[in-house]
Amino acid sequence: MWITDTCSRETVEIWDLGRDGTVRHRSVPYTPSFYLRLPDPPAHWELLDALESAYGAEECTFRTVHGTCEGYRVPAGREVALAIERQTGYAAELYNVDLRPDHQYLAAQDLVPCCDDPASRFSPDLPSLPFRTIEVRISGIPFEKDPVCSIEVLHERHEHLRGEEGVVLADLSALVGAIDPDVVLFPRSDLWLPRLLSAAAERGIVLPFSRTGRYRKMTEKSYWSYGRTEYRAGSLIPDGRILIDTAQSFHYRESGLSGILIGARLTGLSPNLAARFTSGTLISAYEVYEALRRGIAIPFRKSDPEAVRRFCDLKSADRGGMMFQPVAGLYGQVSEIDFTSLYPSIIVRYNLSPETLTHPDRQGFLPQVLGPLLLLRRETKARKAADPAYAGIDAILKWMLVTCFGYTGYKNAKFGQIEVHEKITWHAREILLTTKECAEEMGFDVLHGIVDCLWVQGGPAGALKAHIELVTGLHTTLDCYDWIVFLPMPDGYGAYNRYYGRLSTGDLKIRGIMARRGDTPPYVRAMQEAMLSVMKGAGSRAELASCREEVQGLYREAQSGLAAATPSSLAIRRQVSQLTYSRSCPEASAIAACRAAGIRVEPGMEIGYVVTDARTWSVELDWLAKRFDQGYYRRLLARAWEEIAFALEQAAK
Amino acid sequence: MEFDLHPTVTLRTGTFAALLAPEDLVLAGLNDNPVLRRFLFLFVSGNYSRLLSGINRRSVTIEVRRAFTAFQLLTILRDSYHTIIFVEHDPGLYEGSGKEALFQVAQALKGAGQNAAVVLYAPSPDPSFSLLADRADRFFSLSPPDWPALPRPRRSGRVRHPAGLPGDQTTLEGI
Numbered sequence: 156m157w158i159t160d161t162c163s164r165e166t167v168e169i170w171d172l173g174r175d176g177t178v179r180h181r182s183v184p185y186t187p188s189f190y191l192r193l194p195d196p197p198a199h200w201e202l203l204d205a206l207e208s209a210y211g212a213e214e215c216t217f218r219t220v221h222g223t224c225e226g227y228r229v230p231a232g233r234e235v236a237l238a239i240e241r242q243t244g245y246a247a248e249l250y251n252v253d254l255r256p257d258h259q260y261l262a263a264q265d266l267v268p269c270c271d272d273p274a275s276r277f278s279p280d281l282p283s284l285p286f287r288t289i290e291v292r293i294s295g296i297p298f299e300k301d302p303v304c305s306i307e308v309l310h311e312r313h314e315h316l317r318g319e320e321g322v323v324l325a326d327l328s329a330l331v332g333a334i335d336p337d338v339v340l341f342p343r344s345d346l347w348l349p350r351l352l353s354a355a356a357e358r359g360i361v362l363p364f365s366r367t368g369r370y371r372k373m374t375e376k377s378y379w380s381y382g383r384t385e386y387r388a389g390s391l392i393p394d395g396r397i398l399i400d401t402a403q404s405f406h407y408r409e410s411g412l413s414g415i416l417i418g419a420r421l422t423g424l425s426p427n428l429a430a431r432f433t434s435g436t437l438i439s440a441y442e443v444y445e446a447l448r449r450g451i452a453i454p455f456r457k458s459d460p461e462a463v464r465r466f467c468d469l470k471s472a473d474r475g476g477m478m479f480q481p482v483a484g485l486y487g488q489v490s491e492i493d494f495t496s497l498y499p500s501i502i503v504r505y506n507l508s509p510e511t512l513t514h515p516d517r518q519g520f521l522p523q524v525l526g527p528l529l530l531l532r533r534e535t536k537a538r539k540a541a542d543p544a545y546a547g548i549d550a551i552l553k554w555m556l557v558t559c560f561g562y563t564g565y566k567n568a569k570f571g572q573i574e575v576h577e578k579i580t581w582h583a584r585e586i587l588l589t590t591k592e593c594a595e596e597m598g599f600d601v602l603h604g605i606v607d608c609l610w611v612q613g614g615p616a617g618a619l620k621a622h623i624e625l626v627t628g629l630h631t632t633l634d635c636y637d638w639i640v641f642l643p644m645p646d647g648y649g650a651y652n653r654y655y656g657r658l659s660t661g662d663l664k665i666r667g668i669m670a671r672r673g674d675t676p677p678y679v680r681a682m683q684e685a686m687l688s689v690m691k692g693a694g695s696r697a698e699l700a701s702c703r704e705e706v707q708g709l710y711r712e713a714q715s716g717l718a719a720a721t722p723s724s725l726a727i728r729r730q731v732s733q734l735t736y737s738r739s740c741p742e743a744s745a746i747a748a749c750r751a752a753g754i755r756v757e758p759g760m761e762i763g764y765v766v767t768d769a770r771t772w773s774v775e776l777d778w779l780a781k782r783f784d785q786g787y788y789r790r791l792l793a794r795a796w797e798e799i800a801f802a803l804e805q806a807a808k
Numbered sequence: 809m810e811f812d813l814h815p816t817v818t819l820r821t822g823t824f825a826a827l828l829a830p831e832d833l834v835l836a837g838l839n840d841n842p843v844l845r846r847f848l849f850l851f852v853s854g855n856y857s858r859l860l861s862g863i864n865r866r867s868v869t870i871e872v873r874r875a876f877t878a879f880q881l882l883t884i885l886r887d888s889y890h891t892i893i894f895v896e897h898d899p900g901l902y903e904g905s906g907k908e909a910l911f912q913v914a915q916a917l918k919g920a921g922q923n924a925a926v927v928l929y930a931p932s933p934d935p936s937f938s939l940l941a942d943r944a945d946r947f948f949s950l951s952p953p954d955w956p957a958l959p960r961p962r963r964s965g966r967v968r969h970p971a972g973l974p975g976d977q978t979t980l981e982g983i
Contacts, residue, residue: 245882245912458879463850467865469872566855566876573874 157284158268159337160395160425162371163256169266170366170395172337176285180366180395185260189236190217190250190452192226193243202242203227210235217452219250220510220520220570224452236455250452254443261423262447269420276420277527279535279548281413288338288412289331290401296778297346298754303354310334324355324362332363338412339364342402345390352391366395373431377758384732386759390431397426404430406437406551413544414551421528421555434554438562441555442570445524453569459509461573472577477584478651479591479604483643485805486602487696489656490616491634492590492623496532496553497607498560499525500629501582502575507563509572521570525559532556533630583607590623597622603641605651610639635659637694640802642668653798655687663691669795676791678724682713683795690802700806707803710796717788725788726763726777733758741766744774752776809847809891809925813837817948821891824921826941827929829950834929835862838894845869850890852881854898858931878902878909885916893920897930897937910936914943921945 156171156179166182173179191212193199206212212229226248229235236252251259260266267273271282290309295301302320307313308330316326331339341347348364355362364370375389388403399415401407406415407430418429422437423444429437443453464472494500501507503526508519535549562568564576583606590609591601599613611619620633639656641649653667669675670683686706693699729742734756736743745764749756756762763777769787810820814837819825827834838844838859849870853860863870871890875881878901885893895917902910917940920926928944930937941947 241908244915245879245909456879457877458883460873460875460880460884463871463873466851466860466863466870466872469860470865573876 157271158261158266158425159397160427161257161261161268162392162394162425163260167257167260168394169257172284172286174285176287178335178337178366178395183260185256186230187251187254187256187259188228188230189252189455190215190224190226191229191236191239192224192248192250194246194248199243199247202239206231206235206239217250218450219452219454220446220508222510224248240456245456245458248458249455252455254447254453255424257425258423258440258444259447262444265448267420268423268425269416277531279417279531279538279545281416281548286338287334287336288340289334289336291327291339291341291344293343293347297343297350298752303347303351310336320354321358321360324351324358324360327351328355328360328362336396338397338399339393340399340401340407340412342400344398344400345388345403348391348398364396364398365393369394375757377760383730384759385433385730386757386761387431387433392427392431397430399426399430405433406430406554409547409554410551411547414547417548418551418555433558434551435558435562435565437551438555438559439569441528442521442524446520446570451520457567457569457571459572472574472581474584475580476606477587477604478606479587479601479609480651481603481610481641481649481654483641483647483649483801485638485640485696485699485802486610486612486636487638488614489602489610489612489636489639490599490619491636491639492594492609492611492616492620493632493634494586494607494627495536495630495632496529496556497583497586497629498579499529499556501579501586502559502563503529504628505578505582507575507578507582509570509575512572512574512578521559521563521575525556528552528556528559536632586627586629589626593623593626594619603649603651603654634664636664638696638699638806639664640805642798642801655802657691657693661691663687668798669791674727674729675795676725676727676788678713678717678720678788679791679795681724682709682792683799685709686796686799690799696806699802703803703807706799710792710799713792714789717785717792720783720788722765722775722780722783723777725765725783726780727766728761728763728777730759730761731756739772741772741774744772745776748774748776748779752779809843811841811843811892811925813841813927814950816950819892819925819927821925822922823945824918824926824928824943825946825948826937826944827927827948827950828933828937829929829931829948831858831862831931833950835859839864844892847891848889849892849894850884850888851894851896852884853896854901856898856900857896859896859929875901878905878913881913882909882916885913885920888920888924891924893924893926895926895928897928897934897940899934899936902936907939910939914940918943918945 156173158169159172160170162168167185169181171179206229210229210231212227215228217224217226233252236249239247265273267276270276292307293303294305304320304323306316306323306327316323352362370391370393373390373392375387377384377386399407406418415426415430418437419426422429422440424440446453503522506519506522508521511517511519532552535545535552539545539549560579563571564573565571587604594601594611597619599611599619601611603610616633620631624631636656636658639654642653644650655663655665655668657663665671670680670687686709689702689706690699693702731742731746734746745762746756749762764774765777765780765783766787767773767775767782767784769784810818812818814833851870851872853874855876873884875884881901917926917928928940
């Protein structure tokens with residue numbers, strides 16, 4: 156049996172899928188407790204008496220990552236914990252307060268979602284289960300209020316439901332009921348589903364997306380992540396089925412269904428949540444799940460600050476990642492040495508965890524739980540090279556491991572501490588410096604370096620890779636380029652993060668240029684991709700120089716064809732970080748256009764718009780746009796061409 | 809212990825003062841201040857300090873602790889043994905922690921101010937700063953020359969207090 160969905164209401168609800176395709180629903184009574192530790196229990200004897208008489212609180216010993224604590228187990232909920240906090244003036248230490256009961260239950264019972272046997276949790280293999288999967292597609296704009304008169308359903312067949320809205324909804328209801336799918340892939344379901352359910356309810360039709368008729372509501376929210384405002388739309392999660400908004404789920408886009416199933420297996424969350432949560436929340440959930448499985452209590456509040464230190468010590472410790480700035484230009488026969496999951500590898504190798512700051516002799520919690528994840532990533536990365544089916548699993552592991560480092564410095568991280576964050580970056584800087592010295596000692600020229608990558612020139616780098624792995628004890632990968640171009644910044648110095656080149660495999664690796672950026676209009680992207688496709692055929696500097704005419708022809712073609720381009724092909728998609736702008740800008744106009752169209756905008760939302768007059772930053776929403784500012788888009792094309800022309804000019808030198 | 813952070817801002821042990829001032833004025837008061845070398849000075853900031861990068865590490869002997877949550881700030885204030893505690897206000901600390909935590913921090917600032925000179929600093933006011941400053945013994949507001957003029961005192965000659973200040977609080981207007 157596979158656990159495919161869980162949630163908690165008065166009881167913990169679990170849906171299992173059997174190998175024969177049968178679905179079983181269980182409701183399990185479960186009342187979680189939280190732990191309480193008081194610095195001076197006698198000072199709070201009245202509180203303790205009341206907790207004992209009202210809730211049955213009892214003295215106990217419990218474990219945290221820092222060691223064993225004497226405290227109390229209180230079989231009550233969050234409200235009681237908050238009252239204790241207030242009453243003790245935030246002197247009480249509370250644990251296991253804000254956990255999902257279903258998450259706690261699975262951990263306590265050694266149950267693992269999407270897994271036959273908990274022992275195989277860290278296996279990259281997913282057995283083929285009799286998942287009944289359907290894909291629901293609705294063409295149209297969910298913000299428009301028009302009736303839904305056409306829905307496509309893809310399962311064993313391709314069904315196209317058409318007609319008056321009531322008929323379409325009735326057909327959809329019958330079809331979903333007949334198929335009884337386990338997985339529903341539905342682009343923009345977070346926007347469509349509430350509309351469909353309400354339209355169906357008005358007509359007395361039941362849409363059986365939920366196996367019990369009930370839905371969990373996930374509220375929308377804007378949040379700050381990695382320096383920008385993000386937005387998560389609200390969603391309705393049906394009971395007992397996996398519903399994935401394939402257009403909005405980052406993890407589905409990056410990892411597909413297999414990645415989400417592995418994410419659920421590792422974190423102990425239902426696939427519905429694994430599809431909707433950020434990578435940071437997944438790694439946090441994974442750490443919490445691991446801690447619960449090991450009997451370690453999870454702190455409620457982040458109240459342990461960094462230690463007192465001298466100002467000069469702080470300045471030397473808090474320096475971030477190391478960079479070596481490249482000289483802008485085109486380089487032939489370059490090797491890129493890339494440390495695999497460098498930061499988590501450092502956590503594991505150097506035993507970095509909040510509790511090991513004061514007790515370096517102990518085996519840290521973070522290294523213990525990240526170790527198996529790292530090994531799994533290494534395994535999937537190796538398998539991916541031979542079998543692309545592992546790409547999705549590798550991607551979700553990559554994102555979880557990427558965020559585990561940032562999480563050590565996150566203010567609400569349950570197992571984070573800023574000194575751990577600083578120690579990780581300190582080790583990373585030392586490792587990159589050591590790597591650079593190794594390369595130079597072996598006669599290589601170091602062209603560029605970013606935190607965990609080094610670009611060197613000077614011959615085959617296999618021996619260098621082996622030497623670096625020996626010296627650092629860390630796993631690396633090696634990519635060899637026939638040529639690579641580091642683009643200049645406006646001041647002429649090389650940009651750290653804008654480069655592209657042809658690998659010896661014949662593939663292109665592209666970073667930071669317009670073809671790669673999310674806000675590039677499709678028309679401009681298509682032009683640059685076509686140019687890169689031509690350049691991909693050039694194996695040397697001379698061949699690159701010889702393709703200039705052909706590539707420039709593509710630029711001229713794009714410029715001359717611009718007038719006939721459709722406005723939707725010129726849509727720019729950007730996230731708005733705020734709702735009020737003091738200056739005139741396209742984002743401000745896009746927000747105004749959304750409001751005019753009756754769409755409520757929240758910070759972090761992505762808006763698609765077409766610039767109709769760049770002088771006044773007038774825009775129209777992408778799905779309503781009828782015209783565009785040709786001058787503005789000509790300039791975008793010119794900018795995309797400049798990124799390509801630089802390489803061609805360098806090749807011709 | 810008593811020291812001048814600015815000609816119009818004198819801080820002394822046993823008080824919790826709230827200070828609104830431009831960064832350069834505060835940095836000028838912290839850097840090259842001989843008094844600050846003689847006493848245990850704790851600088852507390854949030855994740856993004858506006859002042860730390862401007863402090864001359866050769867001119868002052870300060871210790872630093874950063875708080876990323878209101879609860880960490882509470883711990884810092886309760887643990888502190890310093891003579892001067894300078895808290896650079898970070899409204900981000902209170903996001904999602906509730907008004908009760910803010911009230912507790914105000915209490916802790918006031919409590920720490922019984923044995924030390926405690927300064928809560930912000931370059932500009934915000935709701936959480938105002939709530940914390942409500943509990944301060946003294947409130948200083950220094951405006952740079954290009955700031956909009958502060959409300960003029962009434963004709964009666966009484967100093968106009970910023971909204972919400974308790975009546976026994978001394979508010980000084982600077983430059």
